[in-house]
Amino acid sequence: AQSVTQLGSHVSVSEGALVLLRCNYSSSVPPYLFWYVQYPNQGLQLLLKYTTGATLVKGINGFEAEFKKSETSFHLTKPSAHMSDAAEYFCAVSAGGRRALTFGSGTRLQVQP
Amino acid sequence: NAGVTQTPKFQVLKTGQSMTLQCAQDMNHEYMSWYRQDPGMGLRLIHYSVGAGITDQGEVPNGYNVSRSTTEDFPLRLLSAAPSQTSVYFCASTSDRGSYEQYFGPGTRLTVT
Numbered sequence: 397a398q399s400v401t402q403l404g405s406h407v408s409v410s411e412g413a414l415v416l417l418r419c420n421y422s423s424s425v426p427p428y429l430f431w432y433v434q435y436p437n438q439g440l441q442l443l444l445k446y447t448t449g450a451t452l453v454k455g456i457n458g459f460e461a462e463f464k465k466s467e468t469s470f471h472l473t474k475p476s477a478h479m480s481d482a483a484e485y486f487c488a489v490s491a492g493g494r495r496a497l498t499f500g501s502g503t504r505l506q507v508q509p
Numbered sequence: 510n511a512g513v514t515q516t517p518k519f520q521v522l523k524t525g526q527s528m529t530l531q532c533a534q535d536m537n538h539e540y541m542s543w544y545r546q547d548p549g550m551g552l553r554l555i556h557y558s559v560g561a562g563i564t565d566q567g568e569v570p571n572g573y574n575v576s577r578s579t580t581e582d583f584p585l586r587l588l589s590a591a592p593s594q595t596s597v598y599f600c601a602s603t604s605d606r607g608s609y610e611q612y613f614g615p616g617t618r619l620t621v622t
Contacts, residue, residue, distance in 0.1 A: 405549065428609045439599065440552075440613045447609070486551055490609045495540040495559070496567060497601075497611055499551035 398423040398491045402500035410508050415459075415474040417503045419487030422468065427491040429470045431461055434484045434502075443485070446470060457481070482507045511535050515600050515614035522590040522621045530585040530617050532600030538612070539605040541583040545569065545596040546616075552599065558583055590621045 403418040421427055431443040444455025451463040461472045470487060484504045488497040516531045534541065539560045544552040544567075554567030558577040572594060574586040583602075587594060597618050601611040 400551075402551075430610070439615045442610060445610060488552075494557075495603045495605075495609050495611075496542045496554050496557045497544075497552075497609075498554070499544075501549055501551040 398427065398489050398498050400487050400489050400498055400500035402485075402487050402503050404503055405501065406504045406506065408506040408508060409477045411479055412476050415472070415477045415481065415505065417472040417485050417487075417505065419461075419470045419472065419500060420468055421470060421487070421489045423489055423491040425492045427489045429461075429463060430488045430490070430497065431455065431459070431470075431472050432486045432488060434486065436483075440486065443472070477505075477507045479507050479509065481505060513600055513602055513612050513614035515598075515617050517617060518615065520617060520619050522587070522619065524590060524592060524621060526590050528587050528590065530587075530598055530600075530619070532583045532585065532614060533581050534583075534600075534602040534612070535581065536602060536604070536612065537580060538602035539580065540603045541577065542567070542601045542603075542611070543573070543575065543583070543585045544599045544601065545594075546599060547596050555585065555598075587619075592621045595619060595621045 399422045401420045429446040432440040444453045446463045454460045459474045487500040513534045542557040543555040546552045556575040558564045600614040
């Protein structure tokens with residue numbers, strides 16, 4: 397079985413500040429890891445993914461995440477927040493050949509001017 | 510490519526009514542899934558399919574039925590709607606090759622009164 401824990405259901409940062417959204421996963425086999433973003437009343441958009449290889453993954457809109465196997469983490473970061481980053485962010489895992497995803501409960505990012 | 514399409518976008522049902530949420534994809538993906546999204550709970554897997562004629566249950570299958578007669582279509586049936594099924598429903602597809610990236614439809618917002 398696999399699971400995802402996102403620490404902090406709400407995160408608030410100032411415009412220009414570092415964004416850090418935390419994700420820890422549990423999987424008995426090597427996982428594939430994903431971050432999705434959802435803007436209000438919209439569907440899900442893939443930000444970035446880790447499959448194999450380089451553990452630091454760069455995505456769209458200046459986001460990146462680092463896969464740390466020893467810590468079972470896949471935290472999402474962005475050096476400088478923009479107002480347009482305000483959205484809900486979901487971490488997800490897929491493992492063991494099952495193509496369906498297991499999602500975390502989501503983190504709502506608020507960006508203050 | 511239209512990607513993943515879902516109809517309807519919005520639906521209101523009375524308790525006990527039945528309906529089918531439609532999902533179609535034009536990417537020739539073998540894998541398709543249905544998720545429901547509820548506040549504070551992320552997305553949870555309802556049913557998934559690994560190819561035409563093959564379906565399996567996810568985390569929250571009760572009250573829902575699926576079938577997969579073609580590669581393109583994966584309808585979700587609510588047999589007897591209940592207020593607990595008020596949610597936003599997302600369909601997704603993914604290829605049987607590559608990184609397991611899920612392509613999501615725009616969602617159906619369902620209210621059961």
